[in-house]
Amino acid sequence: MSNRLFVALDTPELDKARALASKVRHHVGGIKLGLEFFMANGRSGVRDMAELGLPIFLDLKLHDIPNTVAKAIMALRGLDPAILTVHAAGGRAMLEDAKAAAPLGTKVVAVTTLTSLDGADLKSIGCSGDPHEQVLRLTELARDAGVDGVVCSGEEVAAAHKLWPKGFFVVPGVRPAGGVVGDQKRVVTPRAAVNAGASILVIGRPITQAEDPDLAAREIAGTL
Numbered sequence: 573m574s575n576r577l578f579v580a581l582d583t584p585e586l587d588k589a590r591a592l593a594s595k596v597r598h599h600v601g602g603i604k605l606g607l608e609f610f611m612a613n614g615r616s617g618v619r620d621m622a623e624l625g626l627p628i629f630l631d632l633k634l635h636d637i638p639n640t641v642a643k644a645i646m647a648l649r650g651l652d653p654a655i656l657t658v659h660a661a662g663g664r665a666m667l668e669d670a671k672a673a674a675p676l677g678t679k680v681v682a683v684t685t686l687t688s689l690d691g692a693d694l695k696s697i698g699c700s701g702d703p704h705e706q707v708l709r710l711t712e713l714a715r716d717a718g719v720d721g722v723v724c725s726g727e728e729v730a731a732a733h734k735l736w737p738k739g740f741f742v743v744p745g746v747r748p749a750g751g752v753v754g755d756q757k758r759v760v761t762p763r764a765a766v767n768a769g770a771s772i773l774v775i776g777r778p779i780t781q782a783e784d785p786d787l788a789a790r791e792i793a794g795t796l
């Protein structure tokens with residue numbers, strides 16, 4: 573992939589998403605549409621955005637019993653996003669069925685441990701390991717289940733890549749040096765994420781909330 577930067581268009585407004593994507597399109601390798609966008613605009617919104625000609629990363633983070641996740645993915649047929657997310661914590665059977673249900677050209681990537689969580693958060697939901705251990709455990713599970721890759725933070729991607737040299741690694745929680753961290757807890761810079769083995773970076777607010785999103789995307793892309 574020539575440009576590893578995917579911009580997260582986290583807005584429910586189709587016009588806003590379209591305008592943002594048009595502004596940054598020459599500096600990004602693709603666009604990520606998430607729950608906010610999909611809840612508001614559904615399939616037709618995704619189709620509208622696909623008309624811009626950039627790869628679409630549909631981030632629905634599916635997490636349910638295997639049958640429900642597989643059927644949900646089948647119901648997306650026709651959209652054929654380049655990348656689709658599910659939660660690794662759904663377990664091996666769910667991951668296998670998700671991959672089997674997805675179109676051949678869609679990379680199914682499993683979210684390991686959200687970048688908004690730290691060790692204390694994991695403990696509070698009953699996970700004994702720290703984020704690093706949890707990410708590696710779920711990376712092995714995802715690899716063995718036959719999906720295409722995982723989502724993890726830049727702090728774990730080097731170790732995860734070592735476990736799975738052929739995996740596809742999506743890294744969110746990326747901030748330019750000194751950038752506003754917000755609700756993210758495991759954060760690295762764009763350059764550090766790429767150096768550590770990220771296949772693609774997902775960056776939202778540092779671009780979408782910038783005074784000049786085009787310039788922000790260009791500057792970030794220039795550091796990769």
Ligand SMILES: O=C(O)c1cc(=O)[nH]c(=O)n1[C@@H]1O[C@H](COP(=O)(O)O)[C@@H](O)[C@H]1O
Pocket residue numbers: 580582606631657683685686687688723724744745746754756774775776777778
């Ligand atoms: O799957 C994701 O993309 C994702 C996983 C994760 O662990 N952390 C995470 O922030 N994301 C997404 O990455 C984007 C990050 O946005 P910013 O924090 O604004 O750069 C959001 O769209 C999140 O939904």
